Amino acid sequence: xxxxxxxxxxxxxxxxxxxxxxxxxxxxxxxxxxxxxxxxxxxxxxxxxxxxxxxxxxxxxxxxxxxxxxxxxxxxxxxxxxxxxxx
Numbered sequence: 516x517x518x519x520x521x522x523x524x525x526x527x528x529x530x531x532x533x534x535x536x537x538x539x540x541x542x543x544x545x546x547x548x549x550x551x552x553x554x555x556x557x558x559x560x561x562x563x564x565x566x567x568x569x570x571x572x573x574x575x576x577x578x579x580x581x582x583x584x585x586x587x588x589x590x591x592x593x594x595x596x597x598x599x600x601x602x
Contacts, residue, residue, distance in 0.1 A: 522564045547589040547591040547592075548590050549589055550582050558571055581601050585597045
């Protein structure tokens with residue numbers, strides 16, 4: 516087992532993340548960051564916190580596979596159906 520990393524803990528309220536009622540700000544796909552842009556940000560954060568290169572590489576592999584299988588381009592296009600379809 517690996518130790519839990521405090522810098523990867525999410526304290527935000529994520530209720531309603533995958534339903535339309537929870538989205539208070541309508542965003543067009545053009546104003547939403549792409550999955551690739553978000554992935555670059557996340558991998559930089561992972562590198563800054565000292566995660567191992569293999570961990571980061573595996574994460575990138577899985578996210579890229581998700582986008583290939585589901586065809587999702589923008590973060591706002593991700594929903595529960597796309598995640599379940601990928602799984």
